[in-house]
Amino acid sequence: MNPGHSISERLKDRRQELGLSLSELARRAGTSAATLSRYENGWTRFETYTLRKLAAALDCELLIEWRPRTPRRSAKPVRAAVVQRLARLFWDHPLTAKDLATHPTWVCERVLEYGALDDVRELQAWFGKEEFLRTVAQAARLSPRTAGFWKTLLEREGRACTKKFSRNTAWNY
Amino acid sequence: MNPGHSISERLKDRRQELGLSLSELARRAGTSAATLSRYENGWTRFETYTLRKLAAALDCELLIEWRPRTPRRSAKPVRAAVVQRLARLFWDHPLTAKDLATHPTWVCERVLEYGALDDVRELQAWFGKEEFLRTVAQAARLSPRTAGFWKTLLEREGRACTKKFSRNTAWNY
DNA sequence: AGCTCTATTATCATATATGATAATAATATG
DNA sequence: CATATTATTATCATATATGATAATAGAGCT
Numbered sequence: 001m002n003p004g005h006s007i008s009e010r011l012k013d014r015r016q017e018l019g020l021s022l023s024e025l026a027r028r029a030g031t032s033a034a035t036l037s038r039y040e041n042g043w044t045r046f047e048t049y050t051l052r053k054l055a056a057a058l059d060c061e062l063l064i065e066w067r068p069r070t071p072r073r074s075a076k077p078v079r080a081a082v083v084q085r086l087a088r089l090f091w092d093h094p095l096t097a098k099d100l101a102t103h104p105t106w107v108c109e110r111v112l113e114y115g116a117l118d119d120v121r122e123l124q125a126w127f128g129k130e131e132f133l134r135t136v137a138q139a140a141r142l143s144p145r146t147a148g149f150w151k152t153l154l155e156r157e158g159r160a161c162t163k164k165f166s167r168n169t170a171w172n173y
Numbered sequence: 174m175n176p177g178h179s180i181s182e183r184l185k186d187r188r189q190e191l192g193l194s195l196s197e198l199a200r201r202a203g204t205s206a207a208t209l210s211r212y213e214n215g216w217t218r219f220e221t222y223t224l225r226k227l228a229a230a231l232d233c234e235l236l237i238e239w240r241p242r243t244p245r246r247s248a249k250p251v252r253a254a255v256v257q258r259l260a261r262l263f264w265d266h267p268l269t270a271k272d273l274a275t276h277p278t279w280v281c282e283r284v285l286e287y288g289a290l291d292d293v294r295e296l297q298a299w300f301g302k303e304e305f306l307r308t309v310a311q312a313a314r315l316s317p318r319t320a321g322f323w324k325t326l327l328e329r330e331g332r333a334c335t336k337k338f339s340r341n342t343a344w345n346y
Numbered sequence: 347a348g349c350t351c352t353a354t355t356a357t358c359a360t361a362t363a364t365g366a367t368a369a370t371a372a373t374a375t376g
Numbered sequence: 377c378a379t380a381t382t383a384t385t386a387t388c389a390t391a392t393a394t395g396a397t398a399a400t401a402g403a404g405c406t
Binding site: 043047 | 362365367
Binding site for chain 3: 393
């Protein structure tokens, strides 16, 4: 790794490595010496447009990318297995594999209301944490007790609870 | 590698991977949905400040760096060898190893004026292309013929020739 | 159809990065 | 000492990124 880790340090290192003065680099990059001096001395808000021009003048490739901190889901369950496990909760209308994608909210509501803890875990493993929480936040057809439980959990996850209870559920007064 | 290669594509991919809407991501990142929509649709001038806020909200590490295109000098000559080779050009004042660092212009002028092609190559290999060209551009004590030659060469390299011939050289009229 | 959420785009005001310039200081060079 | 180059900083004008808002359109759901 280079000695300098911040953009400022990297810039200064590379410029001196090429033996360029601020004005000379500014001329080649089509920017100004004032900007470059700011860049090398504590500046933190850069414009990628300027960074790109500098890359060309420094004979460098500019690399900008986000690297996910959390590793990929190691074991996403098989869809058929999910359907098989949850099937018993859908006594009125048989659950199909397609439903997981087309009616996630419906599936989620049923699992939250009638499922055991392992059923919920399986659903979350299938959806992924983010989509799972988002779907939970949308679930409206829940009993007050279940709704209260997940509302509390969502708040602990820093999620706004968007549930607006429908009047069509069996639990509405 | 990710499917998307531009910043726009990477952003959209990661956001959808997390199942976030523009507004939700904007809220978490402390920016606006309008900005994010622009970011995902052809925007090219990003501010690193915003990119950093997005990195946090996307649970990513933001990577920004310049990668030199030209590989490191593979065979930088040994300093003693350079001195030994060039020694014969310095009949009046013996060349020392230290002179390469302390009086580069002096060394350079002598080599350009009296050296053979291989001597020049050796000097360039020692200095590196950039420092070599810069030193050449500063050389002032050259005969008109030599100066003219290097001036032409510097122009071909896209370099401004900064030579301002001194009145103290033997060649001045 | 009606409703909600989402995405996109336009417009405008504001914040801020950049360019131009000048002043200053430090450093080399003759 | 004189001169030139360089780096840093301040100031100001300008360019542009961003935020807020609204309008539009589309998708999904009841």
